[in-house]
Amino acid sequence: MTGSETDHIRWMRHALTLAQRAWDEGEVPVGAVLVYQGQVIGEGWNRPIGHHDPTAHAEMMALRQGGIVLQNYRLLDTTLYVTLEPCVMCAGAMVHSRIGQLIYGASDVKTGAAGSLMDVLGHPGMNHKVSVAGGVLAQECAGLLSDFFRMRRQVHKANKQAARQQSEDQ
Numbered sequence: 672m673t674g675s676e677t678d679h680i681r682w683m684r685h686a687l688t689l690a691q692r693a694w695d696e697g698e699v700p701v702g703a704v705l706v707y708q709g710q711v712i713g714e715g716w717n718r719p720i721g722h723h724d725p726t727a728h729a730e731m732m733a734l735r736q737g738g739i740v741l742q743n744y745r746l747l748d749t750t751l752y753v754t755l756e757p758c759v760m761c762a763g764a765m766v767h768s769r770i771g772q773l774i775y776g777a778s779d780v781k782t783g784a785a786g787s788l789m790d791v792l793g794h795p796g797m798n799h800k801v802s803v804a805g806g807v808l809a810q811e812c813a814g815l816l817s818d819f820f821r822m823r824r825q826v827h828k829a830n831k832q833a834a835r836q837q838s839e840d841q
C-alpha cells in the first residue's frame with residue numbers, strides 16, 4: 672500500500688458516506704472515491720436502479736468523473752477507494768483506466784474480482800498492474816451492506832404480511 676494508513680481510513684470513511692447515499696436512494700450501499708495528489712477527483716455511489724443502467728456501479732461513476740476532471744481517460748497515479756471488492760466489470764474498467772492503486776473495504780466472496788471469486792487485477796497476463804489492498808474499515812463496510820439487506824428483508828416481510836391481511840379482510 673502506498674500512502675499512509677490514516678489517509679486510507681479517511682478516504683474510506685468518505686466512500687462510506689457515499690455508500691449511505693446509495694442506501695438513501697434504495698440502492699445497494701456501495702461507495703467509491705477517486706483520489707489524485709491528495710484531492711478527490713471522482714465520487715460515485717451505486718445507482719443502477721435509479722439510472723436504469725447496469726454499469727452504474729460506484730466505481731464506474733467515480734472513474735467517469737475522474738476522466739472528466741483530468742480530461743484524460745487514463746487515470747494514471749490515482750487511487751480508487753471503494754467500500755466493497757469490485758466486480759469483474761469494474762475491475763476491467765480499472766485496468767482500462769490505468770489507475771495506480773485500488774483500496775477496498777469488505778471482500779465480496781460471491782462476485783469479487785480482486786481475488787475472491789477471481790483475480791482480474793492480479794492476472795499475470797494483464798498489461799497494466801493495479802496495486803491492490805483490501806480490508807480497510809472492512810467491518811464498517813460489510814456492516815452497512817448486511818444492515819441494508821436485513822432492512823430490505825424486513826420490509827419485504829412486512830409488505831407480504833400487509834398484503835395477506837388485506838386479502839383476509841376482503
Ligand SMILES: [Zn+2]
Binds near residue numbers: 728730758759761762
Ligand atoms: Zn462493479
